[in-house]
Amino acid sequence: MASSRLVDRMTEILGPEGVISEREQLRAYECDGLMNYRVIPEIVVLPETAEHVQRIVRYCHDEGIPFVARGSGTGLSGGALPVESGVLIVLSRMRRILEVDIPNQRVVVEPGVINIWVSQAVADEGYYYAPDPASQIVSSIGGNLAENSGGVHCLKYGFTTNHVMGAEVVLPDGTMVNIGGGKAPDAPGYELLGAFVGSEGTLGIATKITLRVVRKPASVKTLLAAFKDTEEAGDAVSGIIGSGIVPAAIEMMDSLCIEAVETAVHPGFPQAGAVLIVELDGPEAEVSSQFDQTIEICEKANASEIRIAQDDEERALFWKGRKAAFAAMGRIANDYYVQDAVVPRTELGATLKRISELGSEYGMRVANVFHAGDGNLHPLVLYDNDVPGEAEKAEDLAGEIVMTCLEHGGSLTGEHGIGRDKMKYMPKMFTTEDMDTMQLLRCAFDPHHICNPGKVFPTPRLCGEKPGPFHMHPVQKAGLAENF
């Protein structure tokens, strides 16, 4: 239970409707989309304005209380996992779209705004917001910013970082600053915005975000191609990219994934070793000529079937199948563990082969569904939590998969973040010097480790603060020890 002083102070700032302190209610916030870790926070607060956020953070800073920001709680790496004895700042009441400026292609939003709302707000003007994580109908822009979210269309259009142009941020000491350019194309000084985007909530809390929206393409064409196996599908991917075509999306699903999706949402996918969904968009003339080329390349790679979406409805059906993939796993397994890693595109074939071998070695099924164009894998390790030891085995296998990706010149995460989940792998990818250098930034922004502590870096760098006006209170010290 939160100390009555903390509750009183938060209630003073937010009113009683902005404060949750009953244990039963707090339980709803004990984890995000990654359910392997659960921590009940001391208190949950629901600010409605940037000023609220600033007052909450300043109080936390002055009292040495750790805090964690949370958007919609859909993250898959435990980035919004609460800290025991800490404050969880839930931003879902800050969901106003503050400005739509079509001539400058900018939309200014509060952090709790849902991803898809941005596209909806500018749809009539012929624009949309490009980053489209599978969670886009529920995940928040603030959360997308924290995790630098991707999506199926990031191959052509880039990640969240390519679409966030500026942010008003409350720093861990309660200072409010503006970072990034906003409407001007470039700003002088250090480009802190790039470091802030994807910092997984450890450098501060964005309270206002300026997004870039882009024009809807004049034409979209989508095909689904079936192949004997992922290798042949991979050849088609290499062929398409190698020809200079930049598709809006190239997604691959393997047979296990197709099976699950068919059972769950019946998109009528062909029975095959692998399917690709390839979408091209842009000016009519370009799309049409490149689409023909894409079909040819798929044929050369021995596609057993190629279906072309005849209308928006059929296109939606293709995507329904793809976007349901994670959830559909429930139809063929009791539980699954989503891995997220990246390899250079040229290493896709070898990596997939090794993942399949690993599955055999472990005697576990691994379904693959992924952004093939940018080498962002999402292997789904299927297991049964009711069988003792299976969850641990699944996690081990998922860990070996990440290590395989690293060995192939890849990266620990494509778009889900490190969060709580993958801290332990960071030293496999970075030298101590590299990690220390990154943490220089954390120490500069948050020397007392109160802003989303226990995430991203396995070993917090000592920031060398002197004993002085700032004292951690005992509860916090305990909390920190536990979390690191």
Add this chain to the structure above:
Amino acid sequence: MASSRLVDRMTEILGPEGVISEREQLRAYECDGLMNYRVIPEIVVLPETAEHVQRIVRYCHDEGIPFVARGSGTGLSGGALPVESGVLIVLSRMRRILEVDIPNQRVVVEPGVINIWVSQAVADEGYYYAPDPASQIVSSIGGNLAENSGGVHCLKYGFTTNHVMGAEVVLPDGTMVNIGGGKAPDAPGYELLGAFVGSEGTLGIATKITLRVVRKPASVKTLLAAFKDTEEAGDAVSGIIGSGIVPAAIEMMDSLCIEAVETAVHPGFPQAGAVLIVELDGPEAEVSSQFDQTIEICEKANASEIRIAQDDEERALFWKGRKAAFAAMGRIANDYYVQDAVVPRTELGATLKRISELGSEYGMRVANVFHAGDGNLHPLVLYDNDVPGEAEKAEDLAGEIVMTCLEHGGSLTGEHGIGRDKMKYMPKMFTTEDMDTMQLLRCAFDPHHICNPGKVFPTPRLCGEKPGPFHMHPVQKAGLAENF
């Protein structure tokens, strides 16, 4: 004259051919492309390897000697201005292309490699390096990285920051780290690379840089359109962008600029109030249909003449005129001051009008040549250095032009950087909190202000370092953030 100890130590590291310490020879390095400021460094050193750089920097750090990195010295904001009694580290002997990896679209280079060499290295494979500053035949990749250089094709392809994928960096304490992802599309942890690119040499020295190269477009079409004045030309720009076309480049020149260019390189430009050069590139079908649309838009905006480049030779002639613009000013004025600022595209018309008024008020000629598509202005204030007071007047006028851009929601610099030149304007654009927040980064990386000091920020933030020898073990290094 450099202390004999410093000369000895540098000679020990680099050999005598890597050290310049004679005053007469040092004079060649007293300024970069911005000649308003001149400082003779204590010593110039010319490392050949990353290890050399590391040893030089470590020595400077241990001895508390300031240092400045310099590429080809073509910068226009004094970013490579030496520090008196400091070491100037000239990277022009580090100019090897270390790796060309076409399947992953990466080229790895040393910092002294000249911009155009990268394109040349991959041309046979059908690729090129997109950022193309006017200085591209002389400026170095390291310098481009420091200044986040742009160029005429940045509207469609982005700035240097969009094409640098990773860097090996020697930090101000001599630590060597890798930042950024390199070949994998994304790296976890803080994205320091974005902050490092454009940091104007204040956070460390890049010793190895991984660049992204892109495929040469299948088709390029270029036109030159003449208009009555910059306003009508501006209408054409708005029309093109508003229609959803993203040209590879849209450059505008006003009548004064056209006059100068004609006198200097005779490209045969029409006599007009303004000309636009519009270039489209991409797949054949797309370019062709959008090119027709572009012509139509120019006609609607009352273009008095539209010329279409019939072949590469004519295209090269258009660009010769554009790229010669700065140098050509010498034909119509003894001296000129290049300003560099950005306004949101929607404010172009109003800003140009005000610049013209300011010219009249000052009784000075201002020629305009600029990247119209992204609102990046380059007003050239013409003056005569032999007339007492004119240089100062030109600088004042240039200053008022920047302030006008800021008033129109713009930014202090589009691509030339702040350097020594524009520090004084930083407080006009940023609050103290914003600047202090940026300097948190500088303090974290360079608490003793030895790495390119006296640049970018008008007032260096006190980093709270303890008096004493410069020991940089991690705890103390980070501890410098303690006065945060």
